[in-house]
Amino acid sequence: MELEGGEKIRIRVSRSNGTVERSLDQLQLVMLLAVPAFLGLAVFGSYFLAKLALRPIDHITETAVSLGAGNLSRRITGIESRDEVGRLAGAFNGMLARLEDSFQREKQFTSDASHELRTPVSVIMAYAENLAAHAPDRETVEQASAILTESRRMHSIIAQLLALTRGYEGKYQLSLEEITLAEMVSDVLAELTEAAAAGGITLIEQVPPRIQLSADQSLMTQLLLNLVENGIKYGKAGGTVAVNALEQDGHILLTIQDDGIGIGEKELPHIFDRFYRADQARDRSGSGLGLSIVKWIVEVHGWTIQAASEPGRGARFTIQI
Template sequence: MKRLSIKARVTIWYTLLVALIAFLAALVLFLSARRMMHNYYLETLTGTAQLALDDIRMEDGELEIDRDLDELPSVRVALFTTSGELIYGRVRFDLPFVEGEMRTATERSGGEWYVLDTRMEFDGAEEIWLRCYISADAAANLGALSMELAALILPMLVVLAGVGGYFIARRAFRPVTRITRTAESIIDGADLQKRIALEGARDELYRLAKVFDDMLDRLERSFERERRFTSDASHELRTPVAAILAQTDFALSELATPEDRMEALRDIRLRAGQMSTLINRLLALTRMDAGQTRVELERIDLCDLAEVVAAQIEDGAAERGMTVALSLDGPVWARCDQTMLTQALLNLAENAVKYGREDGHVRVVAFARDGEARLAVEDDGPGISPEAMPHIFERFYQGDRSRQAGGAGLGLSLVRLIARLHGGRVEVESTLGQGSRFTIALPLEGGETENVGGG
């Protein structure tokens, strides 16, 4: 069985609610009118009984009536002895006498009457009963008319409520329809540039459309990064693979001398190392993005870590005539994964050596400031242009000096991701022609060793 749409269910519930309210309103009006008619008849009968009592008296054992009681408006009057014998008026129905209580009685001919009995006592004479009665046809007619009106009006209200509810639901769900159509068009055409761009009142549906548009923005950026990532990775891998194939073909040719073959092997070894570094960094980034990297947090002194990294880059710096300096303001305690943080700081230090000025200086710094433990690497190289600054952490982004040095553009992305896994951040300061400073800022101090992240 096909499930009703939300629009149809809202329309049905709205119609049922209006029908229920209309029915209850009609019932209240009917009961109120009935109560009003009851009070009206009671007041009329009571007033007539009082008039009759004023006109009836007993003199010398004889009952005297000052006026013709049949002339009283709309109300009929009859007098009876206590034994039920008629004294005045006419008998329309057999009904025992009950004082002060208005009752209904049915005439022999079928007419309905409201009846009120009043006991009359006289000095030295037998008491008599005054019976006042009035036709209940008006009340019956009112009830019948009310039922007829209800039978006529209620179905009309239900129909109007259904039609009105449908148009209200249709208008209210118009943004939902727009969202659905936009999503379907994206699925059909794979066009992530489409947006709902809902205008009007900033209600719940507006916020839903806004969230949907924001999600599409993120999806578009994600797909664009994925596309660019795949393209850049293919490009970065294609170059060393092509070089390896070319060197292999040359080494296997008859023209290659033993020295040529050794040179080709060295070049192949270099290219393979570059590919290995690229693949390892890609794998590390992918695992970190997926939350599959286990972060072993332990309390370490960042000054020790800075000394280790400075020692590892000394040989590479010496080849370019660069000096490596340490600036330690410690101890500087932080809770971090020593292996991962060493890799991040080493990436920054190797970049400083690779892109810095020959015969220049590299400084590795560890210090604490504003409740944060900080590791910094400074160089006096050419610096980073303002145009390149917003993009340096993007994967595979390469500035001019990165291309010249053969970088793949993954190191800084890895550094920033490692810092974020530790609840920290990476700061950059750079001036063209004067050098750059990269700082990893982490929470200062901590407790015992613990595991964070996926397995």
């Protein structure tokens, strides 16, 4: 700036920036506090919304898992939306209804067929016995004996199917009584001694005489017969089938173990299925229903059963009572 006398002066203007710096500091503090809070709120909100959106899927998953236990009466409820999830739930319920109806019709057919087949098979057995007793020559005797053997096997399968079907339908009424386990095991092993000796199998009993349990005596006998017979059938010459029992943590652990051909890892999950036979054990001497009946007997009593095996090293069935 130049004055009248030609003199030049300079004017410098300034102001304190303390207010600006304080504002920036406050803004920085707000950002440091607000941004994490906002991110946390966003994450929580996203999780909550995702959980809310996926809740129907979880319900569908729970229902699907329950089917593994054979509970086909379950249905997906509480999903009223008409979006994709709602349509999926409706389709799933429709599939369950069709499956339940199909299984019910299968059970009814099995029950009806088993009931109707008993009479003609009994007639065949009677005629085969009569023919074998009065056959004019050896060839006829052998043929009649073959018919009698197969008809007896068929009769056994029909009886087991009928018992199994009635059991699954809930028509069997348990008749519980106090049983001394050692006495029952001794009776079962005595009944199977001849069959075991024919296969070169030694039967071993290790059941303390003090152990008692409440069970249906007829079903309990059938359970032991099936498991011990299974051990004899798939045992090896010179081998053993052992029945052990002990008390542990308020439960009775009953174990039937053999050292025979064993069960493969792939076959093990299916051994309780009806008519299932592992490839290495496939033959015509059994019905394929023994272990299915064992599982039903265990379940109807409210017990549990586990199977463990290695090929070539035998199988072990453990029942927790």
